[in-house]
Amino acid sequence: METVHSATPLVALIASLLGALLILLTGAKRANLREFWTIAAAVTQFSLIYSMLPHILHGNVVECTIIELYTGINLQFRVDAFGMMFALLASCLWIIVSVYSIGYMRTLKEHAQTRYFFCFAMALFGATGVAMAGNLLTLYMFYEILTISTFPLVVHKETPEALRAGRKYLVYLLTGAAFVLFSMGLTYYLTGSLDFVAGGFVTGHGSRGILQLLFVTFMIGFGSKAAIMPLHEWLPSAMVAPAPVSALLHAVAVVKAGVFCCLRVILYIFGPELLVGLGLWILLAFFVSITIIMANLIALTQDNLKKRLAFSTINNLSLIILGAALLSPDGIRGAMLHISFHGFMKITLFMCAGAIYAVTRKENISEMGGIGRQMPFTMAAFAIGAAGLTGIPPVCGFISKWYLCLGTLEAGQIIFLFVIIASALLDAAYFFPLIYNAFFKKTTGETTRRKEAPMLIVAPLVATAAFSIIFCVFPDALLHFFALATKSVQTIMGVL
Amino acid sequence: MIIEQLPALIIVTPLILSLVVSVAGLWERRLCFPLVVGALTACLVCAIGILAVVMRRGEPIHYFFGGWHPPWGIEYTIDYLNALVLVGVAVISLLVTIYAKRAIEREIPDTKHPQFYTLLLLHITGLFGITATGDMFNLYVLLEVASFSAYAIIALGEQGAAFAAFRYVIFGTIGACAYLLGTGYFYILTGSLNMADLTHLLPHSFYSKALLVGFAFFIVGIGIKMGIFPLHIWLPDAYTFAPSAVSALLAPLFTKVGAYVIIRIMFTVFDPSFAIGLYPVTDVLGWIAAIGILFACMMALAQSDFKRMLCYVLVAEMGYVIIGIASANRFGLTGAILHIINDMFMMACLFTVSGAIFYQTGTRNIYRFRSLHRTMPIIFALFIVGALSVVGIPPLCGFFSKWYLILGAIQAKQWGLVVVMLLSSLLMAILFFRVIEIAYFAPPTDQVHTPHKHGNTGTVMGSVPLSMVIPMILIGIGIVLLGIFSGVIIKHIIAFAIPSTL
Numbered sequence: 001m002e003t004v005h006s007a008t009p010l011v012a013l014i015a016s017l018l019g020a021l022l023i024l025l026t027g028a029k030r031a032n033l034r035e036f037w038t039i040a041a042a043v044t045q046f047s048l049i050y051s052m053l054p055h056i057l058h059g060n061v062v063e064c065t066i067i068e069l070y071t072g073i074n075l076q077f078r079v080d081a082f083g084m085m086f087a088l089l090a091s092c093l094w095i096i097v098s099v100y101s102i103g104y105m106r107t108l109k110e111h112a113q114t115r116y117f118f119c120f121a122m123a124l125f126g127a128t129g130v131a132m133a134g135n136l137l138t139l140y141m142f143y144e145i146l147t148i149s150t151f152p153l154v155v156h157k158e159t160p161e162a163l164r165a166g167r168k169y170l171v172y173l174l175t176g177a178a179f180v181l182f183s184m185g186l187t188y189y190l191t192g193s194l195d196f197v198a199g200g201f202v203t204g205h206g207s208r209g210i211l212q213l214l215f216v217t218f219m220i221g222f223g224s225k226a227a228i229m230p231l232h233e234w235l236p237s238a239m240v241a242p243a244p245v246s247a248l249l250h251a252v253a254v255v256k257a258g259v260f261c262c263l264r265v266i267l268y269i270f271g272p273e274l275l276v277g278l279g280l281w282i283l284l285a286f287f288v289s290i291t292i293i294m295a296n297l298i299a300l301t302q303d304n305l306k307k308r309l310a311f312s313t314i315n316n317l318s319l320i321i322l323g324a325a326l327l328s329p330d331g332i333r334g335a336m337l338h339i340s341f342h343g344f345m346k347i348t349l350f351m352c353a354g355a356i357y358a359v360t361r362k363e364n365i366s367e368m369g370g371i372g373r374q375m376p377f378t379m380a381a382f383a384i385g386a387a388g389l390t391g392i393p394p395v396c397g398f399i400s401k402w403y404l405c406l407g408t409l410e411a412g413q414i415i416f417l418f419v420i421i422a423s424a425l426l427d428a429a430y431f432f433p434l435i436y437n438a439f440f441k442k443t444t445g446e447t448t449r450r451k452e453a454p455m456l457i458v459a460p461l462v463a464t465a466a467f468s469i470i471f472c473v474f475p476d477a478l479l480h481f482f483a484l485a486t487k488s489v490q491t492i493m494g495v496l
Numbered sequence: 497m498i499i500e501q502l503p504a505l506i507i508v509t510p511l512i513l514s515l516v517v518s519v520a521g522l523w524e525r526r527l528c529f530p531l532v533v534g535a536l537t538a539c540l541v542c543a544i545g546i547l548a549v550v551m552r553r554g555e556p557i558h559y560f561f562g563g564w565h566p567p568w569g570i571e572y573t574i575d576y577l578n579a580l581v582l583v584g585v586a587v588i589s590l591l592v593t594i595y596a597k598r599a600i601e602r603e604i605p606d607t608k609h610p611q612f613y614t615l616l617l618l619h620i621t622g623l624f625g626i627t628a629t630g631d632m633f634n635l636y637v638l639l640e641v642a643s644f645s646a647y648a649i650i651a652l653g654e655q656g657a658a659f660a661a662f663r664y665v666i667f668g669t670i671g672a673c674a675y676l677l678g679t680g681y682f683y684i685l686t687g688s689l690n691m692a693d694l695t696h697l698l699p700h701s702f703y704s705k706a707l708l709v710g711f712a713f714f715i716v717g718i719g720i721k722m723g724i725f726p727l728h729i730w731l732p733d734a735y736t737f738a739p740s741a742v743s744a745l746l747a748p749l750f751t752k753v754g755a756y757v758i759i760r761i762m763f764t765v766f767d768p769s770f771a772i773g774l775y776p777v778t779d780v781l782g783w784i785a786a787i788g789i790l791f792a793c794m795m796a797l798a799q800s801d802f803k804r805m806l807c808y809v810l811v812a813e814m815g816y817v818i819i820g821i822a823s824a825n826r827f828g829l830t831g832a833i834l835h836i837i838n839d840m841f842m843m844a845c846l847f848t849v850s851g852a853i854f855y856q857t858g859t860r861n862i863y864r865f866r867s868l869h870r871t872m873p874i875i876f877a878l879f880i881v882g883a884l885s886v887v888g889i890p891p892l893c894g895f896f897s898k899w900y901l902i903l904g905a906i907q908a909k910q911w912g913l914v915v916v917m918l919l920s921s922l923l924m925a926i927l928f929f930r931v932i933e934i935a936y937f938a939p940p941t942d943q944v945h946t947p948h949k950h951g952n953t954g955t956v957m958g959s960v961p962l963s964m965v966i967p968m969i970l971i972g973i974g975i976v977l978l979g980i981f982s983g984v985i986i987k988h989i990i991a992f993a994i995p996s997t998l
Contacts (some may be wrong), residue, residue, distance in 0.1 A: 067981070068985070069896070070986060075983075141891055151929075152936070152937075155933070163939075171922075171926075174925050175922060181898075182902070185914070188903060
């Protein structure tokens with residue numbers, strides 16, 4: 001493994017920051033130019049990140065140190081295979097959602113669009129920063145930028161309900177951040193370092209009790225963003241935000257950043273060996289298993305489509321953490337793959353929900369009978385995404401869930417296999433009636449004329465649905481998620 | 497060599513210019529402002545020169561006034577610590593003074609402008625002196641110069657200012673007396689007032705009760721001046737009723753200089769072991785600060801007056817500095833010194849924002865800030881920068897001082913203080929997001945908009961002039977740069993400002 005020194009990570013981040021500033025300066029009067037900056041920033045960022053992919057696939061890491069903050073702490077980017085996965089995912093989906101956002105916001109004639117696009121770019125600045133951060137302090141910095149820049153998006157509608165959701169969001173996430181800050185301080189005090197090391201670096205520092213405490217505070221901190229129960233309360237409330245926000249941020253960037261950080265803690269700060277020694281992995285696994293089942297049970301009862309999707313997100317996030325907590329190579333690989341694949345599938349579902357709202361103003365599932373005949377493309381994409389989340393081939397969710405199941409067997413914990421299967425069954429239970437009704441339910445009185453959403457809305461969601469299928473048939477296509485996950489597992493398990 | 501004279505110049509220039517301003521003001525009022533800005537620019541150059549000299553030589557500068565050597569003469573000793581504080585004071589006072597020119601037009605009658613500028617310059621003279629001096633009694637004199645000009649300049653404010661200033665006079669005088677008594681005890685025990693002498697002489701009487709009493713007097717005296725809880729009660733009134741420009745100057749600087757004095761006395765004049773090992777001073781201070789931070793945050797939450805809320809935030813911020821001192825290790829002290837500088841910028845930012853909002857709308861009531869960001873986008877953007885920095889969001893500077901303070905508290909195994917710091921940043925978040933929510937996201941009410949069919953409140957008062965906005969933007973940029981380059985400051989300056997015994 002070699003270290004490649006390159007400024008590319010920094011330039012990629014600056015692309016989104018600069019994009020955000022240009023959006024702000026351009027303003028609502030020149031909306032087309034403003035939207036151009038969004039797309040330009042997204043494409044630039046993606047291509048810069050993509051340009052680092054060959055290095056990573058060769059097993060190297062790309063490093064970029066900006067400035068020394070204190071002895072042993074640098075403001076530093078260090079892109080490894082795992083970080084690359086998340087950076088690719090976030091920046092790739094940003095392009096797709098940007099297109100969708102433009103269509104959605106214009107169709108609905110939303111207010112404060114400049115603020116919206118500015119905050120969106122800032123949130124992506126935060127998310128890609130989290131992905132590429134080389135140590136905890138840098139990660140924390142972007143983690144906070146992500147939290148703060150998402151707040152205006154949550155309260156976008158400026159209704160009392162939105163403001164309440166925004167407050168809840170801040171209270172949960174900033175409290176989580178306080179826990180992270182504490183854990184970070186303790187880590188530095190114990191080890192004198194904050195740099196991520198595959199396989200962990202806190203081993204041998206501090207007593208067993210202190211390390212157990214450290215792990216718990218870390219998990220509470222990052223778990224609030226990853227919506228582990230009982231810290232999940234903010235996520236369903238935050239669904240009051242416009243659909244593209246829910247799509248990218250509450251299905252991909254924000255919550256995935258939380259999960260990403262949890263995995264960083266489990267695999268790159270503590271490491272599998274230490275966690276087995278501390279006996280904490282089983283505790284975490286049980287905790288997330290409860291979340292997995294509970295979230296899906298609650299999802300069954302939700303009539304609001306976005307809320308149901310939110311609980312499905314909570315379920316999947318915990319599924320990812322479960323995979324990592326099992327500490328078996330296949331479990332970790334499954335978890336990492338599920339970060340990306342779930343991203344593609346869930347974003348499809350949220351964009352479908354947004355498309356339905358944009359055309360019909362319907363938010364509740366009970367009103368959506370026959371909608372499949374009205375919006376066939378949208379609902380077909382929805383069906384693909386839903387099938388994927390349930391784990392049905394040929395959609396990519398099958399691959400990640402397959403490895404998660406293998407992981408449970410590898411770890412010798414059959415009980416978690418049942419958890420995953422039960423959750424898949426529940427997935428089917430709340431998605432399939434919806435799809436069935438959408439296509440086959442007889443509508444009474446209402447017109448069933450075909451009326452799709454505008455092209456800018458439909459094209460992105462069809463694209464992500466198509467990707468979801470491509471990634472199942474060729475898991476290593478285009479973005480090389482499979483290779484990256486394998487590479488990460490190899491470095492963590494030390495088989496390289 | 498002029499370089500040798502820098503420590504004197506930084507005091508003498510503003511002192512003489514303040515006299516010139518008061519005389520020139522009688523003749524032509526418009527002369528005052530250029531004179532003050534000229535004096536402060538000279539001070540800034542001096543301060544930077546001093547810092548450069550200290551950094552190049554790597555040892556303190558000693559300056560003997562009139563060539564008299566201690567113990568008879570007054571010595572100015574400038575090392576890394578006060579050189580840094582001097583630069584901070586010089587930068588902020590210059591920027592705020594430029595900001596003040598237009599800000600006072602609305603709040604102070606024209607005829608009193610010369611007095612305002614004179615007092616402003618005198619106050620800053622006092623601040624420079626307190627920071628630069630190496631003599632306990634000289635420090636007292638300059639503390640009183642700064643205090644008396646502060647009393648008077650606060651009394652120039654709106655209705656209620658006179659009474660608030662009077663309360664401040666009472667408290668301030670008690671504080672000054674306590675400080676003087678403390679210094680008296682030190683003098684009786686050692687026969688010297690020079691700080692460097694005291695460093696050598698005091699350890700002989702470390703077990704004397706008289707020294708302990710003197711130390712207690714000293715802490716109380718400075719505690720009142722810098723507004724540490726529970727000695728802060730004069731502060732919210734005085735700084736709220738003062739003219740906007742005055743609170744924008746006093747709030748960031750005077751309290752921080754007080755914090756500097758505490759660090760100087762506790763860790764240079766006294767051996768660090770006195771306040772840490774011999775008597776549990778740092779422990780007691782730490783807990784008082786912790787209670788104070790929580791109390792101040794609660795009080796701030798209860799305010800609807802923006803400036804008053806900021807005053808309580810200031811009290812809480814001073815608590816942070818004390819927590820850094822209380823941790824009594826390298827991390828804690830790094831955090832405390834960094835926070836002195838950072839907080840100068842953060843408080844200057846927030847108080848100037850408060851002044852600018854008042855300038856444009858004539859209100860300080862948070863609930864009347866609805867949709868104000870539309871008419872004053874830059875001011876509110878700066879507010880967000882300042883607010884997020886106080887909350888502790890990286891890469892703004894407030895995060896970094898908080899980070900070292902937390903590291904310090906963890907190293908000192910003061911878990912209670914760690915919890916208080918984390919909790920208080922959450923309270924700060926609630927505090928500031930309440931304002932952000934109202935200013936950005938709350939729907940405008942009829943009450944604000946309907947009475948002004950043609951343009952809302954903004955046009956009634958006139959928009960904020962560029963001469964106010966530009967210094968504010970510079971302060972805002974300062975907040976970001978101090979954050980990103982905090983490592984550089986620590987590595988090259990603060991690391992040498994901390995006593996090596998820690």
